[in-house]
Amino acid sequence: MRALRTALKVSLRDMQTLTGLDRGHLSRLERGLVGASPDTIRRYANALEVPTASITHDR
Numbered sequence: 001m002r003a004l005r006t007a008l009k010v011s012l013r014d015m016q017t018l019t020g021l022d023r024g025h026l027s028r029l030e031r032g033l034v035g036a037s038p039d040t041i042r043r044y045a046n047a048l049e050v051p052t053a054s055i056t057h058d059r
Helices: 002-007 012-019 023-030 038-048 052-056
Strands: none
Touching: 012 023, 012 038, 023 038, 038 052
């Protein structure tokens, strides 16, 4: 998730604004310390304007 976000040049602070999620939670999520709910994955993907499969690696 972090690699995708940084490749798109979106900061963690921007993700906080775009998703409405706490920056600390986003950081833990990107480091794999917490799991992501389907809603969180959807919000993350929508913020980056990418398909959900880009986040979940579903093909």
